[in-house]
Amino acid sequence: MNQTEIINIFTKKTLGLTFVLSAAAFAFGQEKVGISGTVVNKNNQPVPYASVTFSNKTSKLLSDAALTDEKGQYKLDITPGNYDITVEAIDYKKSVVNKQIATAGSIGALSIEPEKSSTNIKTGDIQAVVITAQSTKPYKVELDKRTYDPSQDIVSKGGNLQDVLSNVPSVSVDTDGTVSMRGSSNVKFLINGKPSALLGIDDGANALQSIPADQIEKIEVITNPSSKFEASGTAGILNIILKKSKKTxxxxxxxxxxxxxxxxxxxxxxxxxxxxxxxxxxxxxxxxxxxxxxxxxxxxxxxxxxxxxxxxxxxxxxxxxxxxxxxxxxxxxxxxxxxxxxxxxxxxxxxxxxxxxxxxxxxxxxxxxxxxxxxxxxxxxxxxxxxxxxxxxxxxxxxxxxxxxxxxxxxxxxxxxxxxxxxxxxxxxxxxxxxxxxxxxxxxxxxxxxxxxxxxxxxxxxxxxxxxxxxxxxxxxxxxxxxxxxxxxxxxxxxxxxxxxxxxxxxxxxxxxxxxxxxxxxxxxxxxxxxxxxxxxxxxxxxxxxxxxxxxxxxxxxxxxxxxxxxxxxxxxxxxxxxxxxxxxxxxxxxxxxxxxxxxxxxxxxxxxxxxxxxxxxxxxxxxxxxxxxxxxxxxxxxxxxxxxxxxxxxxxxxxxxxxxxxxxxxxxxxxxxxxxxxxxxxxxxxxxxxxxxxxxxxxxxxxxxxxxxxxxxxxxxxxxxxxxxxxxxxxxxxxxxxxxxxxxxxxxxxxxxxxxxxxxxxxxxxxxxxxxxxxxxxxxxxxxxxxxxxxxxxxxxxxxxxxxxxxxxxxxxxxxxxxxxxxxxxxxxxxxxxxxxxxxxxxxxxxxxxxx
The missing domain is CATH 2.40.170.20 (TonB-dependent receptor, beta-barrel domain)
Structure with a gap:
C-alpha cells in the first residue's frame, strides 16, 4: 500500500466521522464575558482550592463553576446575567451572595468564615472538592483490586486496548491476542463494571483493537473478586473504566x-x-x-x-x-x-x-x-x-x-x-x-x-x-x-x-x-x-x-x-x-x-x-x-x-x-x-x-x-x-x-x-x-x-x-x-x-x- 492510498483511507474513512462528532461543539456556544475574583477569609488571607459556583437565576444550563488556585484566585468565562454565587471550602462555612454580572472584569473578593471548631470535625457531611492532577504513580493498590493508569504509558499512545493491556502489571497478552492473568486465560472483561457490546461480538484480539487507548481512563485488575461481582472468570476480572469528564x-x-x-x-x-x-x-x-x-x-x-x-x-x-x-x-x-x-x-x-x-x-x-x-x-x-x-x-x-x-x-x-x-x-x-x-x-x-x-x-x-x-x-x-x-x-x-x-x-x-x-x-x-x-x-x-x-x-x-x-x-x-x-x-x-x-x-x-x-x-x-x-x-x-x-x-x-x-x-x-x-x-x-x-x-x-x-x-x-x-x-x-x-x-x-x-x-x-x-x-x-x-x-x-x-x-x-x-x-x-x-x-x-x- 503506497502513501497516497494510506492518506485516502485516513481522510475518507475516519476524518468525516470525527468532524461530525466535533461539530457538537458549536451547539454549546454562547456570548460570554471573562470575569475574575478572589476568595479570602476574615483576616483577608487567600483561601486556596475553594469551590466557586455561579448559579444562573434564569436557566440552570448557564450555570458554571471554578476552583481557586493556591493564591485564592480564579477566572471564568460566563454568560451575563443574575447569579447566586456559592463559595465552599473544607473547614469553612458555606457562603452565598447574589450578583448581577453584565461586563467583563473583576467582581472583587468573596469572603468566607471558618467553622467554629474545624479541628474537631467528626465523621459527617462535607461539601467535597475534588482536585485532579496527573498522577505520579501509575499503579495503585487497594484492598480488592489494583488500579493501573495508562495516561503515563507512552508506548501505548495512539494504540488500542490490546496495546494498553500488554503493559498492565499481572496481565499478559499472547501473540494471538489471548489475554491472561497469572498464566490463566479465563479472564472476565467488563466495561465500566458491566459486560459490554464493545467486547460482545468476539472475545479475541479484534474486539480489543476496537477500543482506542485514548478513551481509557484506568484499568482495574481484580485478581480475587469479592461476592459482589459475578463469579465467572477464574483468573479474575479486568474492568475497563472509560473516560467520563467531571469538568464543567x-x-x-x-x-x-x-x-x-x-x-x-x-x-x-x-x-x-x-x-x-x-x-x-x-x-x-x-x-x-x-x-x-x-x-x-x-x-x-x-x-x-x-x-x-x-x-x-x-x-x-x-x-x-x-x-x-x-x-x-x-x-x-x-x-x-x-x-x-x-x-x-x-x-x-x-x-x-x-x-x-x-x-x-x-x-x-x-x-x-x-x-x-x-x-x-x-x-x-x-x-x-x-x-x-x-x-x-x-x-x-x-x-x-x-x-x-x-x-x-x-x-x-x-x-x-x-x-x-x-x-x-x-x-x-x-x-x-x-x-x-x-x-x-x-x-x-x-x-x-x-x-x-x-x-x-x-x-x-x-x-x-x-x-x-x-x-x-x-x-x-x-x-x-x-x-x-x-x-x-x-x-x-x-x-x-x-x-x-x-x-x-x-x-x-x-x-x-x-x-x-x-x-x-x-x-x-x-x-x-x-x-x-x-x-x-x-x-x-x-x-x-x-x-x-x-x-x-x-x-x-x-x-x-x-x-x-x-x-x-x-x-x-x-x-x-x-x-x-x-x-x-x-x-x-x-x-x-x-x-x-x-x-x-x-x-x-x-x-x-x-x-x-x-x-x-x-x-x-x-x-x-x-x-x-x-x-x-x-x-x-x-x-x-x-x-x-x-x-x-x-x-x-x-x-x-x-x-x-x-x-x-x-x-x-x-x-x-x-x-x-x-x-x-x-x-x-x-x-x-x-x-x-x-x-x-x-x-x-x-x-x-x-x-x-x-x-x-x-x-x-x-x-x-x-x-x-x-x-x-x-x-x-x-x-x-x-x-x-x-x-x-x-x-x-x-x-x-x-x-x-x-x-x-x-x-x-x-x-x-x-x-x-x-x-x-x-x-x-x-x-x-x-x-x-x-x-x-x-x-x-x-x-x-x-x-x-x-x-x-x-x-x-x-x-x-x-x-x-x-x-x-x-x-x-x-x-x-x-x-x-x-x-x-x-x-x-x-x-x-x-x-x-
Missing part, C-alpha cells in the same frame, strides 16, 4: 494516528457539563492491516497412509484489512441532590477482509515429495448496539444508597470464507453467522451501620442468547458443490443466570474485614440441528442446571497509612464459552479442525492471596503470594484420525486430520509470588515493573480414539500431567528529558513451561515510545515502536500417540505509529455532590465496591 463547561480532545503496518485512527472525546446535566459523546474509527504467520511441522511415527507419510509441514500466512468505527453518547441528569438518572447508547462496527495461504509439504517414506496449497479469502462484518439505563438514589447523606440499572445489548457477526485446495481440487464455501442478544438487570443496595461498618446486598439477572448458523459446502473435480453435512448446522445457545449477594464490611482498630456470599442459579439450553447423516449426531437438545455458592473473605491490617497486610479467599467458576459447546463450531482447514464438546462442564477454583503493600512518595511495593486450586480444568486435547466421508468411510487416498477438542480433566494448581512496584528514582527517571515467579502442577490423563500403523482404530492415552517453575516479567523505564519531552523503554519476558503433553518455549519483546507536549500543553505528539527486534512469537512442541508437532506463531510483526492529540477548553474539575468521610467509601463505577482500608 465544554471539554474534549481529538487524537489522530498514522502507523505501519498501515494503520490510521481518528477519535474524539467530547463532554459538556452545565447545571444538572452532563452530556458526553465519544467516537471515531480507523483502518488497520495485520499479518499473522504460523508454521506446524508434524512428524508421524506410524502413519497409516498408502505412501507411508512420515512428515507434514504446514506454513500459513494470513493478511487482513480491518475497518472499525464506534460511537457512544450519554446523559446524566440530577433530578434532585439525592437522585439522578442516566442513559447512554453505544454502536460499534467492525469489517475485515482476510487473505490466507496454507502450504502443505508432504515427505513420504516411499513415494516422492509433493506439495499442496490451500488459499483462503474471507470477509467479516460485525455490528453491535448497547443501551444502558440507570437510577441512583441517596436516602440520606450517611451513605444509604440504592442503584438500579438495565443493559440491553445486541450484536451480530457475518463471516464468509472461500477456500481453494490445489492438490485435491477441492473448493470449500463457509458461511458462519452469529447473533447475540443480552439483557442484564441489577439492583444494588448499601446500608451504613454505625461509623465503621456497611452492609451491601443485591440481585442480578443475565439472559444471554446466541444463535449460530453454519453452512459448509464443498466441491471436487468429480463432485458438484454440495453441503459438507457433518459441518452444516443451526444451533441456539441460551444461558440464564440469577444471582443474589450479601456482604458485610467493618473495621476494628487496625483490623479491617469483609465477608460475603453469592448464590448463582444457572440454566443453559442448547438446541443443535445438523445435516450430519449419523442420527446420533444430527439433533441434540441439552439442558444444564447449576446452583452454586461463592463465598469471599477479605482481611487487612494497617500498620500505618499506606502500609498494610492483605489476606483474602474467594471461590470462582469457569463457565465454558458457548462456541466450545457446539459440537462442530469451526471448519476452516480440512486438515486442522476444532471440535466442540456439548458435554463440557464448568470448572471451579479456590483462590487464596496473602499480600503486603507499602506506598511512599517515591515508591510503591506490592508483593503477593497466591495459590489457586482448579478442579475439572478445561484442557485442549489434540489428536489425529483418518479422514472419512459423510457416510463414515475412510477417504481414499487416505488423509490424516488433526483435531482439537476442549475437555474437562483433572486438576490444575498454580502458586507463586506476584511482585509489582513503581519507583521514582529521580525527577527524570521512573520505573514500573512486575515479576511473577510461579509454579504449576497439572494432573490428568484421558483415552481418545486414533489409529495404529495399519490404519485400524485404537485408543491411546493423552497425558496432561506436568509440574515445574517459570517466570513472567515486565519492566518499563520512563526518562523525562524536560517538562515537555519524555521517552520510554519497555521489556517483556515470559519463561517456558513444560508438561508431558506440551513443551512451550520462552518469549521476549522490547518496545519504545516517545512523547512531546506542544501548543502550550493543549497538544501531545507521540511516537512508538512495538516489538523492536521482531521477537514476539509463540513456539511450542506438542506430543500425541502417533505424532510430534512443532509450532510457531506470530500474530503481528514489528510495527510503529505516530499520533497527535489536541485538547480544548480544559476546565477545572469539580464535584459538588455531598460525600461522607467514611473508611468504607470506594465507589468507582458500576458494580464496584470498597473495602476496609
Amino acid at each position: 463547561g465544554f471539554n474534549g480532545s481529538v487524537i489522530g494516528t498514522l502507523g505501519y503496518l498501515p494503520q490510521t485512527n481518528l477519535n474524539a472525546n467530547l463532554n459538556w457539563r452545565k447545571g444538572n446535566f452532563t452530556w458526553f459523546l465519544n467516537g471515531g474509527g480507523g483502518y488497520r492491516e495485520s499479518k499473522n504467520t504460523s508454521r506446524n511441522n508434524d512428524y508421524f511415527n506410524n502413519a497409516a497412509l498408502d505412501d507411508d507419510l512420515v512428515k507434514r509441514d504446514t506454513n500459513s500466512e494470513t493478511k487482513s484489512k480491518n475497518n472499525n468505527y464506534n460511537a457512544s453518547a450519554g446523559v446524566v441528569y440530577d433530578i434532585t441532590e439525592k437522585t439522578s438518572v442516566n442513559a447512554s447508547g453505544t454502536v460499534r462496527t467492525f469489517d475485515s477482509e482476510n487473505f490466507g495461504n496454507i502450504d502443505y509439504a508432504y515427505t513420504p517414506f516411499k513415494n516422492p515429495f509433493y506439495t499442496s496449497n490451500r488459499s483462503t479469502f474471507g470477509t467479516n462484518n460485525n455490528l453491535a448496539f448497547q443501551g444502558d439505563f440507570g437510577l441512583d438514589h441517596k436516602f440520606d447523606d450517611k451513605g444509604q444508597n440504592l442503584s438500579l440499572s438495565l443493559s440491553l445489548q445486541r450484536s451480530r457477526s457475518y463471516n464468509d470464507t472461500n477456500i481453494d485446495d490445489t492438490i485435491n481440487s477441492l473448493k470449500d464455501i463457509i458461511n458462519q453467522n452469529t447473533i447475540n442478544k443480552t439483557v442484564i438487570g441489577k439492583v444494588d443496595y448499601e446500608l451504613p451501620i454505625g461509623e465503621m461498618s456497611k452492609l451491601e446486598a443485591g440481585y442480578r439477572i443475565d439472559i444471554n442468547t446466541n444463535d449460530y448458523s453454519n453452512d459448509v459446502r464443498e466441491s471436487t473435480a468429480t463432485k458438484p458443490l454440495d453441503f459438507l453435512k457433518p459441518y452444516t448446522y443451526d444451533a441456539t445457545y441460551k444461558e440464564t443466570f440469577n444471582a443474589f449477594y450479601l456482604q458485610f464490611k467493618s473495621k476494628i482498630g487496625k483490623l479491617g474485614y469483609q465477608i460475603g456470599v453469592r448464590d448463582e442459579l444457572s440454566n443453559v439450553d442448547i438446541n443443535y440441528l445438523s445435516l450430519n447423516p449419523n442420527p446420533a449426531k444430527n439433533s441434540v437438545i441439552t439442558t444444564k442446571n447449576y446452583n452454586n455458592l461463592f463465598p469471599s473473605v477479605y482481611l487487612s491490617y494497617d500498620f500505618s497509612k499506606d502500609n498494610q497486610l492483605l489476606l483474602n479467599y474467594t471461590r470462582r467458576i469457569d463457565r465454558p464459552r458457548s462456541f466450545f459447546m457446539i459440537p462442530n463450531p469451526n471448519y476452516s482447514d480440512n486438515q486442522n479442525i476444532f471440535d466442540g464438546n456439548i458435554d463440557l462442564n464448568p470448572s471451579y477454583v479456590d483462590s487464596f492471596e496473602f499480600g503486603y503493600s507499602i506506598s511512599k512518595k517515591k515508591f510503591t511495593l506490592n508483593p503477593t503470594l497466591y495459590f489457586r486450586h482448579q478442579t475439572d480444568d478445561t484442557k485442549m486435547l489434540v489428536y489425529n484420525i483418518l479422514a472419512t466421508d459423510d457416510n463414515g468411510d475412510i477417504i481414499n487416498p487416505k488423509r490424516i486430520e488433526s483435531h482439537t477438542k476442549p475437555i474437562n480433566l483433572g486438576t490444575d494448581d498454580r502458586y507463586g509470588l506476584d511482585f509489582n512496584f513503581n519507583w521514582d528514582a529521580t525527577n527524570w527517571l521512573k520505573f514500573l515493573g512486575n515479576v511473577d515467579l510461579f509454579g504449576y502442577n497439572t494432573k490428568g490423563s484421558t483415552l481418545y480414539d486414533t489409529f495404529d500403523k495399519d490404519g485400524n482404530p485404537i485408543q491411546a492415552v493423552a497425558n496432561f500431567e506436568g509440574k515445574g517453575f517459570s517466570t513472567r516479567a515486565r519492566l518499563s523505564s520512563t526518562i523525562k528529558v524536560d517538562k515537555t519531552f519524555s521517552f520510554q523503554l519497555q521489556g517483556f519476558y515470559r519463561g517456558g513451561q513444560k508438561t508431558a503433553y506440551q513443551d512451550r518455549k520462552d518469549m521476549y519483546a522490547i518496545n519504545f515510545g516517545a512523547s512531546k507536549t506542544i501548543w502550550k500543553g493543549d497538544g501531545t505528539l507521540a511516537f512508538n515502536i512495538q516489538d523492536i527486534f521482531n521477537t514476539r512469537s509463540m513456539r511450542s512442541t506438542t506430543y500425541t500417540a502417533n505424532s510430534v508437532r512443532d509450532s510457531y506463531m506470530q500474530w503481528q510483526p514489528r510495527q510503529f505509529s505516530v499520533s497527535l492529540t489536541y485538547r480544548f477548553k480544559q476546565g477545572e474539575k469539580i464535584e459538588q455532590t455531598k460525600k461522607k468521610k467514611d473508611i468504607n467509601s470506594n465507589a468507582t463505577g458500576d458494580d464496584q465496591q470498597g473495602g476496609p482500608m
Whole structure:
C-alpha cells in the first residue's frame, strides 16, 4: 500500500466521522464575558482550592463553576446575567451572595468564615472538592483490586486496548491476542463494571483493537473478586473504566494516528457539563492491516497412509484489512441532590477482509515429495448496539444508597470464507453467522451501620442468547458443490443466570474485614440441528442446571497509612464459552479442525492471596503470594484420525486430520509470588515493573480414539500431567528529558513451561515510545515502536500417540505509529455532590465496591 492510498483511507474513512462528532461543539456556544475574583477569609488571607459556583437565576444550563488556585484566585468565562454565587471550602462555612454580572472584569473578593471548631470535625457531611492532577504513580493498590493508569504509558499512545493491556502489571497478552492473568486465560472483561457490546461480538484480539487507548481512563485488575461481582472468570476480572469528564463547561480532545503496518485512527472525546446535566459523546474509527504467520511441522511415527507419510509441514500466512468505527453518547441528569438518572447508547462496527495461504509439504517414506496449497479469502462484518439505563438514589447523606440499572445489548457477526485446495481440487464455501442478544438487570443496595461498618446486598439477572448458523459446502473435480453435512448446522445457545449477594464490611482498630456470599442459579439450553447423516449426531437438545455458592473473605491490617497486610479467599467458576459447546463450531482447514464438546462442564477454583503493600512518595511495593486450586480444568486435547466421508468411510487416498477438542480433566494448581512496584528514582527517571515467579502442577490423563500403523482404530492415552517453575516479567523505564519531552523503554519476558503433553518455549519483546507536549500543553505528539527486534512469537512442541508437532506463531510483526492529540477548553474539575468521610467509601463505577482500608 503506497502513501497516497494510506492518506485516502485516513481522510475518507475516519476524518468525516470525527468532524461530525466535533461539530457538537458549536451547539454549546454562547456570548460570554471573562470575569475574575478572589476568595479570602476574615483576616483577608487567600483561601486556596475553594469551590466557586455561579448559579444562573434564569436557566440552570448557564450555570458554571471554578476552583481557586493556591493564591485564592480564579477566572471564568460566563454568560451575563443574575447569579447566586456559592463559595465552599473544607473547614469553612458555606457562603452565598447574589450578583448581577453584565461586563467583563473583576467582581472583587468573596469572603468566607471558618467553622467554629474545624479541628474537631467528626465523621459527617462535607461539601467535597475534588482536585485532579496527573498522577505520579501509575499503579495503585487497594484492598480488592489494583488500579493501573495508562495516561503515563507512552508506548501505548495512539494504540488500542490490546496495546494498553500488554503493559498492565499481572496481565499478559499472547501473540494471538489471548489475554491472561497469572498464566490463566479465563479472564472476565467488563466495561465500566458491566459486560459490554464493545467486547460482545468476539472475545479475541479484534474486539480489543476496537477500543482506542485514548478513551481509557484506568484499568482495574481484580485478581480475587469479592461476592459482589459475578463469579465467572477464574483468573479474575479486568474492568475497563472509560473516560467520563467531571469538568464543567465544554471539554474534549481529538487524537489522530498514522502507523505501519498501515494503520490510521481518528477519535474524539467530547463532554459538556452545565447545571444538572452532563452530556458526553465519544467516537471515531480507523483502518488497520495485520499479518499473522504460523508454521506446524508434524512428524508421524506410524502413519497409516498408502505412501507411508512420515512428515507434514504446514506454513500459513494470513493478511487482513480491518475497518472499525464506534460511537457512544450519554446523559446524566440530577433530578434532585439525592437522585439522578442516566442513559447512554453505544454502536460499534467492525469489517475485515482476510487473505490466507496454507502450504502443505508432504515427505513420504516411499513415494516422492509433493506439495499442496490451500488459499483462503474471507470477509467479516460485525455490528453491535448497547443501551444502558440507570437510577441512583441517596436516602440520606450517611451513605444509604440504592442503584438500579438495565443493559440491553445486541450484536451480530457475518463471516464468509472461500477456500481453494490445489492438490485435491477441492473448493470449500463457509458461511458462519452469529447473533447475540443480552439483557442484564441489577439492583444494588448499601446500608451504613454505625461509623465503621456497611452492609451491601443485591440481585442480578443475565439472559444471554446466541444463535449460530453454519453452512459448509464443498466441491471436487468429480463432485458438484454440495453441503459438507457433518459441518452444516443451526444451533441456539441460551444461558440464564440469577444471582443474589450479601456482604458485610467493618473495621476494628487496625483490623479491617469483609465477608460475603453469592448464590448463582444457572440454566443453559442448547438446541443443535445438523445435516450430519449419523442420527446420533444430527439433533441434540441439552439442558444444564447449576446452583452454586461463592463465598469471599477479605482481611487487612494497617500498620500505618499506606502500609498494610492483605489476606483474602474467594471461590470462582469457569463457565465454558458457548462456541466450545457446539459440537462442530469451526471448519476452516480440512486438515486442522476444532471440535466442540456439548458435554463440557464448568470448572471451579479456590483462590487464596496473602499480600503486603507499602506506598511512599517515591515508591510503591506490592508483593503477593497466591495459590489457586482448579478442579475439572478445561484442557485442549489434540489428536489425529483418518479422514472419512459423510457416510463414515475412510477417504481414499487416505488423509490424516488433526483435531482439537476442549475437555474437562483433572486438576490444575498454580502458586507463586506476584511482585509489582513503581519507583521514582529521580525527577527524570521512573520505573514500573512486575515479576511473577510461579509454579504449576497439572494432573490428568484421558483415552481418545486414533489409529495404529495399519490404519485400524485404537485408543491411546493423552497425558496432561506436568509440574515445574517459570517466570513472567515486565519492566518499563520512563526518562523525562524536560517538562515537555519524555521517552520510554519497555521489556517483556515470559519463561517456558513444560508438561508431558506440551513443551512451550520462552518469549521476549522490547518496545519504545516517545512523547512531546506542544501548543502550550493543549497538544501531545507521540511516537512508538512495538516489538523492536521482531521477537514476539509463540513456539511450542506438542506430543500425541502417533505424532510430534512443532509450532510457531506470530500474530503481528514489528510495527510503529505516530499520533497527535489536541485538547480544548480544559476546565477545572469539580464535584459538588455531598460525600461522607467514611473508611468504607470506594465507589468507582458500576458494580464496584470498597473495602476496609
